[in-house]
Amino acid sequence: MNNIVKEKDDFKNIGLIKFWIMTTLFFTTFPLSLFFCLIFLGPNKTKQFIFALINDFLQTLFIIFMIIFAVMFFLIDYLGTIFN
DSSP states (O other): OOOOOOOOOTTTTOOHHHHHHHHHHHHHTHHHHHHHHHHHTHHHHHHHHHHHHHHHHHHHHHHHHHHHHHHHHHHHHHHHHHOO
């Protein structure tokens, strides 16, 4: 009998400002912060926090790429209307 209990992911429902502060503190003190997360949060919560950081990073990259794409599209369209 293998009982797998899913733990509640506390980092999905955290507020923007609180998550931003936690992320900033984590990355500014990176090697020590990972060690302290493992000690105080435990391995499961630390893994959830790392996955939340990776998810936030990927979402940020996606938004940046979409903004760059939109600016390039409108710039090319604008330059096309000028030279036509």
